[in-house]
Amino acid sequence: MAGSSDSPRHKHKVTVVGSGNWGTTVAKLVAENTREHKDIFEEDVQMWVFEENVVVPSDSPHYDAAVGDKPQKLTSVINTHHENVKYLPKIQLPPNVVANPSLLDAVKDSSILIFNLPHEFIGNVCKQIKGHILPSARGISCIKGVTVTEDKVELISEYIGETLGIYCGALSGANIANEIANELWCETTIAYNTPPCDRRAENGAANNSAEGEHRDARGQVSKTKLTAVPDDYPPVSHAELYKLFDRPYFTVSMVSDVVGVSLAGALKNIVALACGFIEGHGWNMTAKTAVMRRGMLETIQFCQEFFPETIQEMTFWESAGWSDMIVSCTSARNWRYSKMAVERGVSLHEVERTELNGQKLQGISTTKEVMSFLKARGVQDKYPLFKAVEGIVDGDFKVEDIPVLFRQ
Amino acid sequence: MAGSSDSPRHKHKVTVVGSGNWGTTVAKLVAENTREHKDIFEEDVQMWVFEENVVVPSDSPHYDAAVGDKPQKLTSVINTHHENVKYLPKIQLPPNVVANPSLLDAVKDSSILIFNLPHEFIGNVCKQIKGHILPSARGISCIKGVTVTEDKVELISEYIGETLGIYCGALSGANIANEIANELWCETTIAYNTPPCDRRAENGAANNSAEGEHRDARGQVSKTKLTAVPDDYPPVSHAELYKLFDRPYFTVSMVSDVVGVSLAGALKNIVALACGFIEGHGWNMTAKTAVMRRGMLETIQFCQEFFPETIQEMTFWESAGWSDMIVSCTSARNWRYSKMAVERGVSLHEVERTELNGQKLQGISTTKEVMSFLKARGVQDKYPLFKAVEGIVDGDFKVEDIPVLFRQ
Known part of the structure; x- marks a missing residue:
């Protein structure tokens, strides 16, 4: 042979x-x-x-x-x-x-x-x-x-x-x-x-x-x-x-690092929703970079918490990490519709109904799934940005309170 | 007392x-x-x-x-x-x-x-x-x-x-x-x-x-x-x-980490020029993120090479690192005029003359200074993006050849 x-x-x-x-x-x-x-x-x-x-x-x-x-x-x-x-x-x-x-x-x-x-x-x-x-x-x-x-x-x-x-x-x-x-x-x-x-x-x-x-x-x-x-x-x-x-x-x-590349590609959708909320509220690029970077830090933390054996921090400086996060938070679907929802003062679910023919935004399901995983382990409070995104989707958290999450 | x-x-x-x-x-x-x-x-x-x-x-x-x-x-x-x-x-x-x-x-x-x-x-x-x-x-x-x-x-x-x-x-x-x-x-x-x-x-x-x-x-x-x-x-x-x-x-x-914060705030100006060149040439956001990330990797490398005792990699995930780089490469002066130069097919020095009343762009002097420091140590080839920016400013390197720098 x-x-x-x-x-x-x-x-x-x-x-x-x-x-x-x-x-x-x-x-x-x-x-x-x-x-x-x-x-x-x-x-x-x-x-x-x-x-x-x-x-x-x-x-x-x-x-x-x-x-x-x-x-x-x-x-x-x-x-x-x-x-x-x-x-x-x-x-x-x-x-x-x-x-x-x-x-x-x-x-x-x-x-x-x-x-x-x-x-x-x-x-x-x-x-x-x-x-x-x-x-x-x-x-x-x-x-x-x-x-x-x-x-x-x-x-x-x-x-x-x-x-x-x-x-x-x-x-x-x-x-x-x-x-x-x-x-x-x-x-x-x-x-x-x-x-x-x-x-x-x-x-x-x-x-x-x-x-x-x-x-x-x-x-x-x-x-x-x-x-x-x-x-x-x-x-x-x-x-x-x-x-x-x-x-x-x-x-x-x-x-x-297959884990880092894959999770960065998934969790960015949560962050893209957050960036849309931020811009829909009237904040600018400087505020958006703050949210992106916090989202990236929670992404890295998630990977290190649940995949400590294989994760490599440098992965997040790859195109699959930082670059994809920037592009997704600047021009992609999750970002666009979450921005629209805040601008119009309606829920994301309402935007799904009126703009997407009831089709679901991937960022929402990712947020829900990740939060249910974190809650099952009792560690959701260690991920304040992810948690806030779920709160905003569910109407339990106000966009204007996002900066409070960043205080020491 | x-x-x-x-x-x-x-x-x-x-x-x-x-x-x-x-x-x-x-x-x-x-x-x-x-x-x-x-x-x-x-x-x-x-x-x-x-x-x-x-x-x-x-x-x-x-x-x-x-x-x-x-x-x-x-x-x-x-x-x-x-x-x-x-x-x-x-x-x-x-x-x-x-x-x-x-x-x-x-x-x-x-x-x-x-x-x-x-x-x-x-x-x-x-x-x-x-x-x-x-x-x-x-x-x-x-x-x-x-x-x-x-x-x-x-x-x-x-x-x-x-x-x-x-x-x-x-x-x-x-x-x-x-x-x-x-x-x-x-x-x-x-x-x-x-x-x-x-x-x-x-x-x-x-x-x-x-x-x-x-x-x-x-x-x-x-x-x-x-x-x-x-x-x-x-x-x-x-x-x-x-x-x-x-x-x-x-x-x-x-x-x-005072070194990391200060150098990130300086070297980003070189990267902002590169991003302007890229967009002036007609590439989009995805190409720009590639150049930003490579610029950030060269920034981190520079800090680690010359300040190994004090540099902390996490500094570059701070606002002074990644966020400032993104904003500087999206809306600031160095970026705007380097984009303009390529769009018009003229040199950056020409843009300084016609648009800035002969005032100098900070990115150009930073590039020159950093390159002279690297050349004095014979390590300029380890910083291909910084080197290319100097080459473009001097007319020795073509914008369309930037992707070649990224090949393995």
């Missing part, structure tokens, strides 16, 4: 699971890189597309008079015209992005799986592909957020890894899909704590640890026994993931 | 040296606090005013038809109408702000001196008051910036302290004078490393260390021997300074 370590017989086959705005953008940049690193990756990148019918508008360059307004399969439009006309219009995809309507066929034999689809679909997708992927596959989750209940905090990457029996890292940063698709430069952070069984010895010949053992986000030996990346494949470590994701317009920073 | 420790015979007399926009704002808030803490501070706050003649405009509520357009002394207008009509118009000052045109009279017998005037005047002011202040006085510098030459980095607070033979801390944060004068809430950071000779024993009865010894910014025993704050005065430590500066609309955070 073991091939020559000097020239692995296999290359990594890459699949992007998801094809929305962000998924298609990631498929584009990854496919640009697989063409440039043919020694490591197979050129074609599979992109799983939830099949639907689309009508190509008559002003599109891909409009075909012979087809007219007849609905076509989205996968067929993507594979013919190399454009995701529905979710990432006007962006040319490299021809080696291959849209595939079959989830099982898209992930078959893939050794690198990139998960990029809405939070709420990940459970179902994992259940479907379980047992149908390479046991030595490795994952990267581009899905922000964590699942928090009274009982526990579960990272999305952990959930994927444990459900599928593989190791999965996380990508997160101050990233706006449309800007990246248009090749406007930004940065991102990839957190990947290469499992010991995948760490090859210096000569590249052999895995250097007990087969299958790795550490979970809490630093404990995981219950999931891994199948190591075989020696006849190139390794999967920071160097290879960097080559897979880094582009001249998309600068990648590699870290090992 | 020693009074009863239970009720010190003296109170602290406070003087604000400077009366510009920011100086008058600080005098206002400090005077509000001396009224609330009469057990510690004398109520009247002296404010030294560089005397000049002003004409009160006819639409001002302080216009006196009998005086008409006749020039009046600024100090007399302030003391009569409790408004600094020239530098902080339309803001009511508490009547216990006492404008004083005599520098020596204003600082006489003061035990707390707050320095708040433009960088370029501090040398002269210190020379004038040297020998005319209480030897046990303590200082707070509200002046941002440091003096950097090939030979050394000197903090403004250090310069003040060494010139006057006293100990001096620093106040810095994401602060906009007019907002604070209007009582719009924000935060600030005060760095003050209470000298050992001022640290009173638990019973409040006696100073608990060798008279006069204290540590400089580098953690070395200072050449300046201090006169301790006498026991018949209240102590000067974090608790008292907090009471002197903290207001419901101006939240103070006390730290001991």
Whole structure:
């Protein structure tokens, strides 16, 4: 089974699971890189597309008079015209992005799986592909957020890894899909704590640890026994993931702290609500930076309190930390609607009803979940800003009292 | 000489040296606090005013038809109408702000001196008051910036302290004078490393260390021997300074790291130039956060390289760190003019000529000074962003090449 370590017989086959705005953008940049690193990756990148019918508008360059307004399969439009006309219009995809309507066929034999689809679909997708992927596959989750209940905090990457029996890292940063698709430069952070069984010895010949053992986000030996990346494949470590994701317009920073990256990406939504409240009340940028920084300190404190074994403070200076917090508190959805609620003198729930068609703001559920976790441990008072956000959402706390929280 | 420790015979007399926009704002808030803490501070706050003649405009509520357009002394207008009509118009000052045109009279017998005037005047002011202040006085510098030459980095607070033979801390944060004068809430950071000779024993009865010894910014025993704050005065430590500066609309955070606070307040100007370049080139917020964070990492690295004994990483999460960087890179002068230069395709020197009447941008001199200090030590390549900013200012580096600096 073991091939020559000097020239692995296999290359990594890459699949992007998801094809929305962000998924298609990631498929584009990854496919640009697989063409440039043919020694490591197979050129074609599979992109799983939830099949639907689309009508190509008559002003599109891909409009075909012979087809007219007849609905076509989205996968067929993507594979013919190399454009995701529905979710990432006007962006040319490299021809080696291959849209595939079959989830099982898209992930078959893939050794690198990139998960990029809405939070709420990940459970179902994992259940479907379980047992149908390479046991030595490795994952990267581009899905922000964590699942928090009274009982526990579960990272999305952990959930994927444990459900599928593989190791999965996380990508997160101050990233706006449309800007990246248009090749406007930004940065991102990839957190990947290469499992010991995948760490090859210096000569590249052999895995250097007990087969299958790795550490979970809490630093404990995981219950999931891994199948190591075989020696006849190139390794999967920071160097290879960097080559897979880094582009001249998309600068990648590699870290090992999956917990810090994931929690920063989730808890910022609470802080974004607070910033919207602050600005809606008429305070300016200087007040907003105060709230952002306090929110970041509570985020760091949360990580250190519940994940003391693995958290690294420098993670919060990464794009997934400070940069994403700033962008989320300046232009994103949670911030925009919480600002609007205060300006109009109505509740956030009212804004959800009138502006979002009853759709829920992610920041609210994150706040509720995190507070229920903190209350179950009796430590909610150590997180005054998070607590105040819940209070404002519930009508129990006044926005104008936020500064009082900051007094010694 | 020693009074009863239970009720010190003296109170602290406070003087604000400077009366510009920011100086008058600080005098206002400090005077509000001396009224609330009469057990510690004398109520009247002296404010030294560089005397000049002003004409009160006819639409001002302080216009006196009998005086008409006749020039009046600024100090007399302030003391009569409790408004600094020239530098902080339309803001009511508490009547216990006492404008004083005599520098020596204003600082006489003061035990707390707050320095708040433009960088370029501090040398002269210190020379004038040297020998005319209480030897046990303590200082707070509200002046941002440091003096950097090939030979050394000197903090403004250090310069003040060494010139006057006293100990001096620093106040810095994401602060906009007019907002604070209007009582719009924000935060600030005060760095003050209470000298050992001022640290009173638990019973409040006696100073608990060798008279006069204290540590400089580098953690070395200072050449300046201090006169301790006498026991018949209240102590000067974090608790008292907090009471002197903290207001419901101006939240103070006390730290001991004077170096971190001062250098963050200076080096941010280099980063603000970089952010202006980035946005002038057409990149957005996500790119700007990348540059800000890299600038912050180089700032932290600079502090750790040259002040390893005293620097505390958490300082950079203070208002004087991250918050001030964000505000400076979003709305301040260095950012605005560097953005303009790139948008117009001209050099920053050209913008100084045409927009600033030849006045110099502080960011440019900070960049030059810091780079000459780094070059003298041969470590300039460890600071690629700072180096690129100098290159862009000098026309040796292209803005569009900034992302290249970020590659691994």
